[in-house]
Amino acid sequence: MIGLFDRYAPLGAREALVRELENCGVDVVVGRECGGTSDREVVALVGSVSDEARSLLARSPHVARLYRVSGPWVRTARAFRSTRTVVRIGDASIGAGEPFVIAGPCSVESPGQIEECARIVVDAGAQALRGGAHKPRTHPYAFQGLGREGLRLLKRAGDSVGLPVVSEIMDASHARSFVHEGIDCLQIGARNMQNFTLLKAVAPTGLPVLLKRGISGTVEEWLCAAEYLAAHGCERVILCERGIRTYETALRNTLDLAVVPLLRRLTHLPVLVDPSHAVGRRDLVGPASRGAIAVGADGLVLEMHPRPEEARSDGPQALLPSELAACVAEANLLARVLPELEVPAPEGEAGLAARSMPRTDGPVLAG
Ligand SMILES: [Mn+2]
Structure with a gap:
């Protein structure tokens, strides 16, 4: 899970959130992009992430947007950066x-x-x-x-x-x-x-x-x-x-x-x-x-x-x-x-969560 810090969130509040997450026992990676017009900072949870850490991140008023990554990769995930790596x-x-x-x-x-x-x-x-x-x-x-x-x-x-x-x-x-x-x-x-x-x-x-x-x-x-x-x-x-x-x-x-x-x-x-x-x-x-x-x-x-x-x-x-x-x-x-390939921006929490939810309405295989 990756959270995009609100751009106006004070440094102290960002650091406090990272500390709180670490205190929940998860590993945290902070990704910063500086320069140009976009100063962007993300906080990413890596490894096995507890529900407690997840909800801490989701509830924080300093996180503007949440992304659920579709696999166990974080630093290489599309949402980790604002643009493609050159x-x-x-x-x-x-x-x-x-x-x-x-x-x-x-x-x-x-x-x-x-x-x-x-x-x-x-x-x-x-x-x-x-x-x-x-x-x-x-x-x-x-x-x-x-x-x-x-x-x-x-x-x-x-x-x-x-x-x-x-x-x-x-x-x-x-x-x-x-x-x-x-x-x-x-x-x-x-x-x-x-x-x-x-x-x-x-x-x-x-x-x-x-x-x-x-x-x-x-x-x-x-x-x-x-x-x-x-x-x-x-x-x-x-x-x-x-x-x-x-x-x-x-x-x-x-x-x-x-x-x-x-x-x-x-x-x-x-x-x-x-x-x-x-x-x-x-x-x-x-x-x-x-x-x-x-x-x-x-x-x-x-x-x-x-x-x-x-x-x-x-x-x-x-x-x-x-x-x-x-x-x-x-x-x-x-x-x-050829026109530049259109790749949608990384989806936010709602879209991806719906897609990665386990199916409960389909046929269940008896085992
Ligand atoms: Mn060869």
């Missing part, structure tokens, strides 16, 4: 209107390969360079990545074309080397979405985190993973839908596009879509990218390779340089012509 990486921003495209090879393979990729990615109009150095591979004998040397090569390639770089971190003990090598954004891969030790280790680095959806991650699990990052000090979280595992085997994964507008209702965090890992084949990445932008994604994560047949990982889904350029151009075009 995450800046390098010179561009995710969630600011223009599609943000992170592109590059699946893996950093050699100095020449990543430098060539960097030039292609900047020429295509993308905003960041990706490349895996530590690779989570299903098969133990498949290429595992160049490790720290790969990070160094990736950063050097990004610098040579003026692009920030994004790379996946798989091990909590690597956090320092990612910071030391100047990686601009850490990616938590699908297989590690619920690796809570890793989430807690990357949050304090101060770097933005691209949090991919787990292979079988539900929206609630995904947002709870984002909340772990937020609770441990990382406010710059970017969600990335990359396809989930369903009964369907025709494609690598099943791209869940409807989750994008859903997330825009549930959270203030920006959302990217990675069609490459979702569809797993080059010819469908472009059409899936169009869909992603159309449903309101803030950008794309795209794999490319100058010679996909030589790629050491994920070659079949790697776009050719010209296809990448077309994909970026189409994303920009679509974002310009």
Whole structure:
């Protein structure tokens, strides 16, 4: 539950309410937004919330509005902030209107390969360079990545074309080397979405985190993973839908596009879509990218390779340089012509309470 303080509530009264709530045994998070025309302060109850705390918050004359969050996430809930979070990486921003495209090879393979990729990615109009150095591979004998040397090569390639770089971190003990090598954004891969030790280790680095959806991650699990990052000090979280595992085997994964507008209702965090890992084949990445932008994604994560047949990982889904350029151009075009997606403001207590009430009028299953 989140309460929005009345803007005229005196500081002393706000502090007193927080103390009273804490005395009821609940954990309280205060979120402040200052600057511009809106000074806004919310008080959020986290963890298991007693009826006593709930009614204390509801009855307070200093709380202008109450929001019931639809899951166990608070800091990442839509109502926690007045506007969507914009995450800046390098010179561009995710969630600011223009599609943000992170592109590059699946893996950093050699100095020449990543430098060539960097030039292609900047020429295509993308905003960041990706490349895996530590690779989570299903098969133990498949290429595992160049490790720290790969990070160094990736950063050097990004610098040579003026692009920030994004790379996946798989091990909590690597956090320092990612910071030391100047990686601009850490990616938590699908297989590690619920690796809570890793989430807690990357949050304090101060770097933005691209949090991919787990292979079988539900929206609630995904947002709870984002909340772990937020609770441990990382406010710059970017969600990335990359396809989930369903009964369907025709494609690598099943791209869940409807989750994008859903997330825009549930959270203030920006959302990217990675069609490459979702569809797993080059010819469908472009059409899936169009869909992603159309449903309101803030950008794309795209794999490319100058010679996909030589790629050491994920070659079949790697776009050719010209296809990448077309994909970026189409994303920009679509974002310009489509009206801004209308996302209703977070609902207040009455609306959400009615919806989340247990059904008592429907059929009851005898058990
Ligand atoms: Mn890949």
